[in-house]
Amino acid sequence: AQSVAQPEDQVNVAEGNPLTVKCTYSVSGNPYLFWYVQYPNRGLQFLLKYITGDNLVKGSYGFEAEFNKSQTSFHLKKPSALVSDSALYFCAVANSGAGSYQLTFGKGTKLSVIP
Amino acid sequence: KAGVTQTPRYLIKTRGQQVTLSCSPISGHRSVSWYQQTPGQGLQFLFEYFSETQRNKGNFPGRFSGRQFSNSRSEMNVSTLELGDSALYLCASSAPGQGHTIYFGEGSWLTVV
Numbered sequence: 517a518q519s520v521a522q523p524e525d526q527v528n529v530a531e532g533n534p535l536t537v538k539c540t541y542s543v544s545g546n547p548y549l550f551w552y553v554q555y556p557n558r559g560l561q562f563l564l565k566y567i568t569g570d571n572l573v574k575g576s577y578g579f580e581a582e583f584n585k586s587q588t589s590f591h592l593k594k595p596s597a598l599v600s601d602s603a604l605y606f607c608a609v610a611n612s613g614a615g616s617y618q619l620t621f622g623k624g625t626k627l628s629v630i631p
Numbered sequence: 632k633a634g635v636t637q638t639p640r641y642l643i644k645t646r647g648q649q650v651t652l653s654c655s656p657i658s659g660h661r662s663v664s665w666y667q668q669t670p671g672q673g674l675q676f677l678f679e680y681f682s683e684t685q686r687n688k689g690n691f692p693g694r695f696s697g698r699q700f701s702n703s704r705s706e707m708n709v710s711t712l713e714l715g716d717s718a719l720y721l722c723a724s725s726a727p728g729q730g731h732t733i734y735f736g737e738g739s740w741l742t743v744v
Contacts, residue, residue, distance in 0.1 A: 558737060558738075559721055559735040560674075561735070562734060612731070615686065616679050617662050617664060617679060617731050617733055618676050619733060621666075621673060622673075624674075
């Protein structure tokens with residue numbers, strides 16, 4: 517079985533400050549890790565993913581994430597937050613060896629960027 | 632390239648009725664998966680279809696079913712609706728070679744009254 521934990525229901529950050537949204541995972545085998553963002557009344561938008569290689573992954577809108585195998589973490593980061601970054605962020609994991617494209621999602625973290 | 636298209640976007644049904652939701656994947660994508668999103672349970676996997684075959688199924692009762700057509704379009708059906716089925720139903724599509732990346736549609740908001 518695979519699982520994802522997002523320990524913070526909400527993260528508040530001032531505009532212009534760096535932001536971090538935390539994620540830890542559990543999966544048998546090698547993980548594929550993802551971050552998605554959801555704006556109100558919308559579907560989920562893909563931000564970035566880790567499959568293999570460099571532990572620092574860069575994605576859309578200036579976001580990046582750092583894969584840490586020993587800590588089984590995949591934290592989302594951005595150097596300078598924008599008010600428009602305020603949204604719901606989901607971390608997800610898939611088993612790279614699975615024949616299905618099923619993703620397991622965390623509960624989500626609401627990011628509020630304060631002007 | 633057009634994204635994943637889901638219809639209808641909003642619908643209201645009465646308990647005991649059934650509902651069918653439709654999803655058109657991104658052109659060239661042969662995998663379609665469905666997720667249910669609720670405030671209490673978050674995002675839960677319903678099922679995945681690939682080339683008209685159900686490849687994986689989540690832990691939902693048999694009232695939830697789906698199918699995929701030869702053009703990769705997919706439908707999901709919920710019979711004998713319950714109040715607890717009120718949710719955002721999200722469809723996602725994917726293609727081989729994209730590292731399990733799935734792309735979501737805008738969702739279908741179902742309210743059961």
